[in-house]
Each structure stands twice: as structure tokens, then as C-alpha cells.
Amino acid sequence: MIIGAGPAGLSAAVNALTRGKTVRILSGGDPFLKKAERVDNYLGLYHVSGKELMASFLEHVKAMGVEPEIGRVVNILPFGDKFMVNFNSEILEAKTVILALGASSPKQIPGEGKLLGHGVSYCATCDGMLYRGKEAVVYGQSDGAAGEANFLHSIGVEVTYVTARERPAELSPAIPYLRGTITEILGSKTVTGARVGDRILEAQGVFLLRNSIAPDALMDGLEIKNGFVVVNSAMETSIPGVFACGDCTGKPLQVSKAVGEGLIAGQQAAKYLDEIYKEEKEYV
Structure with missing residues (x-):
């Protein structure tokens, strides 16, 4: 389950799909990139608008058979070897979760x-x-x-x-x-x-x-530092089976970083699943 349909989330989806995994993308709406008037620092695509770049990313994912589902994720709960995702008042199950939430973490109200x-x-x-x-x-x-x-x-x-x-x-x-x-x-x-x-x-x-919820309010036990999700080089968070990528992991808040981290998160989530299934087969 990928939470977020910006550059990081779509990149994670592409890379998980190429490794034969089933993917669902849950999106709260248009990512900030879509509002960018011009992007000049994404290699190979000079002088392109954010809207054009997002359209290209989305076309790629749709061509692979997946389309983001629009709605609101309220919370994510670990449940045994699965995660229960509350999306639009419906409970969805996933073996792994990739957080690609962007950097728009709302400031909490006192209390x-x-x-x-x-x-x-x-x-x-x-x-x-x-x-x-x-x-x-x-x-x-x-x-x-x-x-x-x-x-x-x-x-x-x-x-x-x-x-x-x-x-x-x-x-x-x-x-x-x-x-x-x-x-x-x-x-x-x-x-x-x-x-x-x-x-x-x-x-x-x-x-x-709200349209978005702060990561640590979305999921208990998620380590946060200076408002960003803490990850290691494999995009693993403090919760096993949960990965994070893109702007929600910290600066620089750039498309190239988001796409690269999405690639790693998608690959590592797929690897994590492969290891789980391998252990289950060996146990049987």
C-alpha cells in the first residue's frame, strides 16, 4: 500500500510493480509538484511545467495497470503480519506500507x-x-x-x-x-x-x-525528527514493513530526490515481501 501519489509514491509503485508485487496507491489529491510553473533541474526534461511532469509520471503508472485512488487515509495499524489501513472509512489490508506523504504535515492544535x-x-x-x-x-x-x-x-x-x-x-x-x-x-x-x-x-x-494528517498521528511508533520521518539508507522506518520516501523524509525537497527514494522504497519493500514469503515456505 502506497500512501501518496506524488513523484515518490509513483516511483515506488513502478519499482514494486516491476518486481511482480500487487500495488494500491492511495492519494489525498493533487501533489504540490502539479502547481509548479516550471521545473528546470530534472535531468533530461528541461523547462517543463510541474503539471506536465506529473502527467507523464501518472501516465507511466497507469500504463502498468494501476491508478491512484482518491480519498483520505485516517490511520494505519499493525495487525500481526499485516497492516490495516483506514481509507475512506473502509479497512484495507497490506503486507507492507510505503509512506510518500509529501512535506505538508499540518501543525497540531494545542491539546x-x-x-x-x-x-x-x-x-x-x-x-x-x-x-x-x-x-x-x-x-x-x-x-x-x-x-x-x-x-x-x-x-x-x-x-x-x-x-x-x-x-x-x-x-x-x-x-x-x-x-x-x-x-x-x-x-x-x-x-x-x-x-x-x-x-x-x-x-x-x-x-x-483535514486533507492530510501528520505522519506520527497517522501511525503510532513512527520515529519523527524535526517534522520528518526518520529512515535509513533502505528507506526503512522505525516500524518493520513500513518504508518512507520523498519530501516526508526531509530536505532537499526536490523531484529528483523523491523519484530516487521512491525507487529504493519500492525495491526494498519488494525485497521485504520476498523474504517473508521465503520464510513462510521454509516453515511449511
């Missing part, structure tokens, strides 16, 4: 990390039933946030929708809307509310609906 799992959630459809008949604040920072807020309202959660944007057209008229940003999540052991400007909204749950 977020401490109360994660104790009232703070990243997925309304996953945890919504826990707050039926209770008050919850939905902090909408993603395109699908209004839909998740509507879902919570439909199952009996008392929702207040907070966003720095205009009120979404698709948000149910029955849901109160407050324009602003959450600056603090309140509570000692469990969530008691959220601070929005000079207002405090009482709540038992806060749903932070």
Missing part, C-alpha cells in the same frame, strides 16, 4: 495530541456513533468535511461546524456554522470543548477534518 482518541478524531464516519446524543465540533479543513458533518447530524450528534472558509453550500441548514479557527482543544483527560477566537464551544468531541 490535539494529548486528547487524540479521547474526544479528538480525524474521521466522522469512523467514530461518529460514539458521540450520538452528544455535542461535537467539526473543524472543516477539507473538501469533504461538510459531508461528514451532515453524517454526524443524521445519526443524532449535536454538531457545530467551524471553518475559516465561507459556509459550505452542501452543509445542512440545520447545522450551526461559525467562521473562525480552532486555537485550542480543551480538556484534561477527555475533550470538554474547543476555543474559537474569544469563544469557547462546549463539546465532548472535536473532529479535525
Whole structure:
């Protein structure tokens, strides 16, 4: 399972596919490269736009039979010899995971990390039933946030929708809307509310609906240094079977580095699987 469809993730996919592995690519949307007006330092492709370069990368992967699936990965959990990936409220299984998340790790809100799992959630459809008949604040920072807020309202959660944007057209008229940003999540052991400007909204749950999640919030036990995933020369992370590549592993944040690290991650993930299957056959 490859999380991310930028240059690193697509390079990892190509190299895992060439080694006969089954690959799925989960993407949160367009990578930053697509917005680059011009790229002059990618060898062999001088004076090309980021959009053109990404189109070429994507065409390569599609020609090999794989197309990125668009949605949101909420968390990844090791489970025996597999990993359970929560994607769009569906649980997917993988033998290995390659993180190609890019460098856009959102800054945590004060109280977020401490109360994660104790009232703070990243997925309304996953945890919504826990707050039926209770008050919850939905902090909408993603395109699908209004839909998740509507879902919570439909199952009996008392929702207040907070966003720095205009009120979404698709948000149910029955849901109160407050324009602003959450600056603090309140509570000692469990969530008691959220601070929005000079207002405090009482709540038992806060749903932070972003397009991306910080790597260490995505997966427990992942070693992070200065905001980047720590890897060795084989792109192995602190968790066996999990690899990382591209901008999420640190500077320089360049296409060439991302593609090269994706190659290594794809090869090493394939090697890791080969070794597992070899051991299983020997055991049998």
C-alpha cells in the first residue's frame, strides 16, 4: 500500500510493480509538484511545467495497470503480519506500507495530541456513533468535511461546524456554522470543548477534518525528527514493513530526490515481501 501519489509514491509503485508485487496507491489529491510553473533541474526534461511532469509520471503508472485512488487515509495499524489501513472509512489490508506523504504535515492544535482518541478524531464516519446524543465540533479543513458533518447530524450528534472558509453550500441548514479557527482543544483527560477566537464551544468531541494528517498521528511508533520521518539508507522506518520516501523524509525537497527514494522504497519493500514469503515456505 502506497500512501501518496506524488513523484515518490509513483516511483515506488513502478519499482514494486516491476518486481511482480500487487500495488494500491492511495492519494489525498493533487501533489504540490502539479502547481509548479516550471521545473528546470530534472535531468533530461528541461523547462517543463510541474503539471506536465506529473502527467507523464501518472501516465507511466497507469500504463502498468494501476491508478491512484482518491480519498483520505485516517490511520494505519499493525495487525500481526499485516497492516490495516483506514481509507475512506473502509479497512484495507497490506503486507507492507510505503509512506510518500509529501512535506505538508499540518501543525497540531494545542491539546490535539494529548486528547487524540479521547474526544479528538480525524474521521466522522469512523467514530461518529460514539458521540450520538452528544455535542461535537467539526473543524472543516477539507473538501469533504461538510459531508461528514451532515453524517454526524443524521445519526443524532449535536454538531457545530467551524471553518475559516465561507459556509459550505452542501452543509445542512440545520447545522450551526461559525467562521473562525480552532486555537485550542480543551480538556484534561477527555475533550470538554474547543476555543474559537474569544469563544469557547462546549463539546465532548472535536473532529479535525483535514486533507492530510501528520505522519506520527497517522501511525503510532513512527520515529519523527524535526517534522520528518526518520529512515535509513533502505528507506526503512522505525516500524518493520513500513518504508518512507520523498519530501516526508526531509530536505532537499526536490523531484529528483523523491523519484530516487521512491525507487529504493519500492525495491526494498519488494525485497521485504520476498523474504517473508521465503520464510513462510521454509516453515511449511
